Amino acid sequence: MVSVITVNYHGTDSTITCLNAARELDYPPERLELVCVDNESSAESAERLGALDGVKLLTSAENLGFAGGCNLGARAASGDVLAFLNNDAVPGAQWLRAAVAVLRAEPTVGAVAGKVLDWQGSRIDFVDGGLTWFGMGYKRHAGELDDGSHDGARDVLFGTGSSLFVRAEVFEALSGFDERFFMFYEDVDLGWRLNLRGWRVRYEPRSVAYHRHHESMATVGSAREHYLLERNALAALYKNASERTLARALPAALALTVRRSTARGEVDPRQLELDRRPDDPREDEAPATIDRQALAGVLAIDQFVESLPEFKRARETEQRLRVRSDADLVPLMRRAMEPAYPLPRYLAAHEALVDAFELEDVFGGSRRIAVITGDAITERMAGPAIRAWHTAEVLSVEHEVRLISVNAEVTAPDAGFAVLRASPRELPSHVDWADVVVAQGHVLEMMPELKRRDSGTIVVCDIYDPMHLELLEQGRDTDEQRREADLRGTTEVLNAQLRRGDFFLCASQRQRHFWLGHLAALGRITPPVYDSDPTMRSMISVVPFGLPSSPPSRTGPGIRGERPGIGADDKVVLWAGGVYSWFDPLTLLHAVHRLSERHPELRLFFLGMRHPNPDVPEMGMAERTRELSEHLGLTDKHVFFNETWVPYGRRQNHLLDADCGVTTHFEHVETTFAFRTRMLDYLWAGLPVVTTDGDSFADLVRDEQLGVVVPAEDPEALAEALERVLYDEAFIARCRERIAEVRQRFTWEAVLEPLREFCRDPRPAPDRLPGSAPLTKTPRPSRSAALRRDVDLLRDYLERGGVREVTRRAAGRIRRIAGQRLGGRRLNGRETG
Template sequence: MGVADLSDRSVLPLVSVIVVNYRGADDTITCLRALRDELDYPADRLEVLCVDNASGDDSVERIRAAAPDVRVIESDRNLGFAGGCNLAARNASGEVLAFLNNDARPDRAWVRAAVAVLRAEPTVGAVASKVLDWEGRHVDFVDGGLTWFGMGYKRHAGEVDDGSHDAARDVLFGTGSALFVRAELFAAVGGFDERFFMFYEDVDLGWRLNLRGWRVRYEPRSLTFHRHHASMAEVSSAREHYLLERNALAALYKNLSDETLARALPAAMALAVRRATARGEIDPTQLEITRRGEREDDSPVPIDRSALAGMLAIDQFVEMLPSLRRSREEEQQARVRTDADLVPLMRKAMEPAYPLPRYLAAHDALVEVFGLDEVFGRPRRIAVITGDTVSERMAGPAIRAWHMAEVLSAEHEVRLVSVNALVNPPEAGFAVVAAQPRELGAHVDWADIVVLQGHVLEMVPALKKAESRKIVVCDVYDPMHLELLEQGRDTDDERRAKDLIGVTNVLNAQLRRGDFFLCASERQRHFWLGHLASLGRLTPGLYDNDPTVRSLLSVVPFGLPSVPPRRTGPAIKGVRPGISADDKVVLWAGGVYSWFDPLTLLHAVHRLAERRADVRLFFLGMKHPNPDVPEMGMAEQTRALARRLGLTDKFVFFNESWVPYGERQNYLLDADCGVTTHFEHVETTFAFRTRVLDYLWSGLPVVTTDGDSFADLVRDERIGVVVPPEDPDALAAALEQVLYDEEFAAECRRRIDPVRERFTWESVLAPLTEFCRDPRPAADRLPASAPLVRTPRPGRVAAMRRDLALLREYFDAGGPVEVARRATGRLRRLAGERLRGR
C-alpha cells in the first residue's frame, strides 16, 4: 500500500503533539524547538502541548519563555507519563495525538509519514515510530515483543541500525516515546492507564487496541532520535524493577482471556517471586525445617532492594485488583480478537527474558506444569455453520461447508455445525455436529470466527446486533433472492412477493453484519458490490485502504479435490439397464430445478437419437438429499416430456435418488461429456453451476448454455461448446461434436488439465484461509472509526448566511408551507440528535 499524497493541506488532519516534562526543562526546550523548526508539516495543522508534571522548579517559566507558541499545561501533582499524556489529550484539539518524549527529537518527516499511514489505512489505530539513539546509529525501537508473563520489551534494542528494520509491519505496541494515535480512538479506550504511572502503559495501550480489532503499524519513515536518559535520571533500578513487575501483572490481568489468564497469572506471579530471589541472590532454603540445627535468631535478614521490588510489586498488584477488575470487565467485553490472534505479534511469547540460572529453571518448570506452550499456541477456533444436510449424500451448500472445514482444519480447530435434521457425516478430520437453532449460541460462543451460509444468521439474533464483537464471515455464493424469482413461479403472487422480501431481508442482514464476504465468481462480486454500496458498507475509509475492496468481499468459487477421481466400482455403463458399455453417455450431474432448462435438452437428445442410436442422457439425481427442499415443478415436467417423446429408459434415464458424495466419481468416469442448460434470465447471469466443476474434475468436455460465468470459462479455455439458450438444434450439434469428434474431445480434455488445477479446494479457499490467519472486524465496524479529517463547523456568521440562503430556496420552491415543513423536519432531527447523545 503506497503512502497517500499529502501535498494538499485540505486533507491534512490537525495533529496535537504532546510532550510531558518533569524537571527536564533543557531537554524539553530542545524537543519543542525541534518541533517548531524541523518538521515538514504545516504549522497551522500542528498543535503542541507541554504538560509540566509539578516539577517544582523553574521549568514552566523557562519553557514558556523559550517556546511561547506552545500550550503549557500545569499539573498540580506528578501524574507520571501516563497521567500527563492523558491530561494533555483531554485538552487537545487535534484529530491525531502524537506523543513524544521530552528527551527526543523528531526527524523532518516524523509527523507527515505517520499521518500518511493513518490516512491510507483506516484500520490502523496507532502508528509506532522508528526510534534511534541520539546519534542515529543504534536501535531504540523498531519492534515490540511480549512475554507470556506480561513483560513487554524492545526487540533489537542496542543493535546497529543496518537498514534491516526499514519495512513497515504490524506490531503489538509502539513505544510511548514516539507514538501516534487517532484522537477519537484514544478517548474511546480511555487513553493510557494512569495506574501504571510509567512503564508498560504503551504496551497496555497497544495490546488493548489490537484486542479491539485495531492495528498498530510500525512506520520506519516516521523517525525520531532518543537520548533515553533524562526521564530515568531520578528513578533507581529497584523502583524500575518494581514498576515493571507490577505493571506487567496488571497488563496481563486486564488483557488476557479467562481461559489463558487461569493458567498464566499464577505462573507469572510465581515466576516474579523466583525472579526476585534469583536477582537478589537470596538463599531460598534458609527457612527449611531440615536446617533447624543451624544457629537461628530473630535478627533481620538483609535483602537486596531489587529483590524486594518483585515481592512488593505482587503486594501492590493485589491492592490494584479491585479497580483492575472493572477495567478487565470492560476490556473483555470490548475485545474482538483472541489471545491466539495476537501471539504472532508477541513475537516470542515463550522468551524467558532474564539469563539467571535458577530463574530459567523455574521458567521451564512453570511452562511445563501450567501447559503454557499449549495456551499461547492454542489454535484458532472456527465454526462453519450450514443449514444443509451433512451426510454421505450432500448437495452444494453442505459440500462447500464441508471443504471449508476440511481446509481450515489444517491450521485451526474447526467445527462443522448443521442445523438440518439429517446429519450423518462420513469420516472427517474435524468435528461435525448437529444442532437445533436454539443450540447455536453455544457454538458461536466457542468460536473465534463464525463462517455461515443461508438463513443461519437469523437463528442467532445476538450475532446480528451491531454491538456483537464476534468475527463473522458470510458465504453469499448463493444469491437466494434471484433463485426465488424462478423457484417461486410455482406459488401464488402474494406469497411469492412476501417470500422475496423475506429472503432479501435475510441477505441484507448478512451484508450489514459481516466482516468478510465470500462469493463464487467475478460476476457475483460485481453484483454483491452493488448491494454493499447501497447499504453504505463501501465507506471512503474502506476504499482508501483497499480500492479493490477485496479485503471485504473476495471470490471463493466452488472447488475440486486435489486428487484425481479414482473408480471404486461400476456406475452407469453396463450397469443401468438400457445403457451398454459402448454407448455415449451425456451426464446431467445435479438436481433438476426451476432455473434450469432440461426441456430443450430432451428435444436435442430426441433429434440426435434419430441419427445416433447409442446416445444416452443420464440425470444423476432427481430427489434432493435435503428433506427440507421440496421437488420443483421442473422435475415432473422433465419426466413428462421424456415420456411423451418416447425417450424414458431408452435414450433418457433418471436416477431418482441422490448419489453419495463419495461415489459420484464412478458416475462421472462413466460419462463421455457433461451438460448444463438453463434459461436466459437474471439468476443465470449471477449463478455458479457447481456441477461443471465435477465435469472438470473428471476431465469431461462440457456442453453448456450461454449466459453464466462458466459459459465464459468454457468458451475462453476451449474445453467444450457453448450454445444459445433454448436452441435444440444447436444443442444437438454440440453434443454430437463432443461425443463423436474424437480429436475435438481429446483436445478439450487436454485443455481441462491446467484449468482443473486452478479450482482445487486449497487454491480457491485461499482468501478465506488468509483471512482466518489474521481475522479482524471490517474497517467500518471498528468502534471510534470516524473520518480522520472532518469538515470544520461554520462560524456563526457563515451559518446564518447558509440558513438565509436555504430559507430563500425553500420559499421559492413552495412558499410558507414549504418553509414550515422544512423547519419542522429540522427540529425533529435536532431533537433526535440530542436524544442519541444522552
C-alpha cells in the same frame, strides 16, 4: 489539527528544550497545538513553563505519572491527532508530518510509532516492540547501531510512549492510557488494546525523535524498576489475554516472576528444606536478609493481587470489546517464547514451565473457526453442505475448526475436525468459542447478537449463492403475494449479511461485481474501506466451488450394469445436480429425443431428483421433467431418473460411467450470476461439457475449450453439441487434455486460498472499527455564512416553486436531521443528542 503532549516531572530544562524544538517542526503552525502537563508542579516550574509562548500549560499538585499526565493533556487537547512526546526527547523536523501522512493514508491505522534514536542519533532506542508470553514488553534492537536496516515501515504491537501518535477519537474510545500502570508498560498496554480492538499500530521510520533514555528513572533504582516491571507485566497479561490463554499463561507467569526474582537476588532456593535445618533451632527464627532484587517479584505479585478487583473490571471491558484473537497478535509479539533474562536458574525454570503448561501450543498462532451451515450434513450432501465441509477441511490444517449445522440431519462421516449439530439456541456458545465465524444462507438470522455491527466476532459471509435471484424463479410456483414477501425477506437476509460481514466470499468475478453493487448501495464502500484497499479484495474475494485434489477412483458400481436399460456400450450423458426451477431440462429432453433417432444407444441419466435436505421442497420443474419424458416416450429407454441423492463419497462411480456432462438453463438474471457447482464434478472426472450460454461457467467452457456452449432453449443446437462431445473422438481428446490442466485451478485448496489468507490474519472491516471518524473534518461555517447560505437557498426555492417548494424542502430537512439523530442513537446504543 495535532496536539503535541509532553509531561514534565522535575525536568523543566529538558521540557523547555523539547517544547522549543516542537515549535520548529515542519508543520503548519495554525494546525499545531502544544500542551504541557506539569506533574507535582512547583511555583518555579509553573512560572518558567507558563512563560513559553503558545504552550497550553496544565498543572497538577500531585504526580499523576506518565499515564495520568498524558490523559490529563489529552482531555484538554483539541487536536484530531494526539502526539505524545517525552519531555527528555526532541523531534526531528519531519517527525509530525511523516506520522500524520500515515494516519491520513491508512484508515485502519489507529496509532503511529515513531523511530526513536539516542541523543546523538547513532543508536536505536525504539524501532520495534516485542512481547513475551508472560506479559513483558521490550524494545527490540535497543542499543544497536542505526545502520538503516530498520528503515522499512511495518505493523507493530505497540509504540513507545516517548514518541507516539494516536487518533484522538480512538484514544478516547480506549479511555486513554491505563493510569494504574503509572510508569512502565502503559504504552505496551495501549498498543495491545488497540490491536485487540482491530486497529493497527504502524511503525514509521521517517518520523524520528531523539531521546535521553531513562532520564526520569535516574533516581528510582533498579529494584523499584524491576518491581514496577513485574507488577505491570502481570496486569497487562491479565487484562488483555483471552480466557484460554490466561488459564495457561497466568499460573506459569506468576511462578516465573518468583524464580526471576530469586535468581536476580541470588537467593538460596533450598534454604528452608528440612535437610538444611541448622543445629541450633533458634537460627531458624532469626531474621533473614533478602536482597531487594529478590523482594521485587514477591511484592509485585502481592500488589497485583491487591489490584485484581479493579483490573477484573478492566479485563471484562477489554474482553467484551476485543475483535481479534491472541493468535492474531502472535506475529506482532515477534518472539513470544523469548525468556528475556540470561540467568541459568531462571532459564531452567522457563523451559520447565513452558513444557508443563504447553505454552508453545497456546502461542502457536492457530485460531478457532466455526463454519456454520443450515444444510444437512450426511453422506448425501447438497452444494451448501459440501462447500461448508471442504471449507472446514482446508482450514483445519492450520486451525481448530468446528463444522456446525443447524439442520436436523447431521450424521457426518469421519473427519479431521469436529462436526456438530446445534439448535439456534445453542449457537451462541459456539460463537463465543470462535475467533472467526464462517456463515452461509440464513444462519446469521439465528444469531441476533452476531448481526450487530458492534459485535466483536469476525464474520465471514459466504454469499456464493444469490438466493434472492434464485427465488425469482423458484417462487413462480407460489402465489404472487407470497412470492413478493419471500423475495423481500430473502433480500433482507442477504442485506443483513452485507451490512455486518467483515469478509465476503463469492463464486465468480461476475458475482463479485454484483455484490460490490450491493455493498455500495448499502453504504459499505466508504472512504476508509476504499482507502484501505482500492481493489476491495480484502473485503470480497472470489472463492468458486472446488473439487478434490486427487483424481476420482472407483470404489463400487455406478450406472452401467447397475441400472436396467443402460448397457456397457451405451453413450451416457450425465445431469449431475438437482432439477430446479431455474434449470431447463425440458429443452434437453427434446434434444435427446431428436438425437436418439440417430443414436439409439444414447442415455441421459439424472443423478438426483430429490434434495437431500428435507427442508427443501421439490420444485415444479422436477415434475414437469418427468411428465415430458413420459410424453416423449423416453423414460427408462433413453432417459433415467435416480430419485434418491447419490452419497457424496460415492458420486465418482457414476461420474466415471459417463461420457459427458450436461447442464441447461434459461436465459434470465439468475443465470447471469449463478455458479453451477456440480459442473466441477464433470471436470474432476475429465468429462467434456455441454452447457447453455449465459453464466460464468459457460465462459470457462468456451474460453478454455472444455466442451460446447449452446444458446438457450435451442434443442437442435443442443443435439448437435451432444453428438459432438459423444462421437467426435479428436474433439473429445482435446477437451480432456484441456480439462486435465484447468481442473488443477479448482482444487479446494486452491480456491479457498483467499479465505485461508484472511484467517491467518483476520481483521474487522475498516468501517466497523470503533472511533473510525474522519481524521480531517469540514469546518462548520460561521453563523453569518450559514445564514447567507440559507437565504440563498430560500430565494432559489421560491423561484423554483414558490411557498409549496419551500415547505417541501423544509419538511425534508427536518426528516433528515431526525433520521441522523436516530441513526446516531442506534449506532452508539445511547442518546447522542
